[in-house]
Amino acid sequence: MHIKEFQEMMRRLYFHRDSERGVKGTYDWLVEELGELGEALEGNDKEATEKEFADVIAWLASLANITGIDLERAAINKYSGKCPKCHQSPCQCKF
Ligand SMILES: [Zn+2]
Numbered sequence: 001m002h003i004k005e006f007q008e009m010m011r012r013l014y015f016h017r018d019s020e021r022g023v024k025g026t027y028d029w030l031v032e033e034l035g036e037l038g039e040a041l042e043g044n045d046k047e048a049t050e051k052e053f054a055d056v057i058a059w060l061a062s063l064a065n066i067t068g069i070d071l072e073r074a075a076i077n078k079y080s081g082k083c084p085k086c087h088q089s090p091c092q093c094k095f
Contacts, residue, residue, distance in 0.1 A: 003072035010061040018062040026066060030059040 001009075018026055037052035064071045078084050083091035 003075065004070065006057070007061045007064060007071050010058060011065045014062055015065055018066050023063070023066060026059065026063045030056070030063055033059050 021029075033052065033055040037049070037056050040049040040052040043049075061071060063069075064074075082089045083093060085091075086093045
């Protein structure tokens with residue numbers, strides 16, 4: 001499954017609810033899920049961490065759907081096999 005297909009699946013499942021909740025409410029959920037991912041990472045529980053990653057990408061796709069963003073196109077346009085800053089692969093940017 002490609003990112004685009006995942007985003008379309010999320011649209012079929014949740015667009016009616018996501019669009020009712022709106023951009024701010026959906027963004028807030030994404031932030032909440034990022035917080036839970038952070039907690040799972042600290043807990044060192046791989047299974048819990050995997051589930052939180054799933055929630056983060058699901059809410060990111062929901063937010064993209066209601067803002068009219070094609071996640072796959074956006075990601076590939078910016079990260080097309082090279083670092084968008086130094087244009088190298090692997091990245092040679094200084095920390
Ligand atoms: Zn770089």
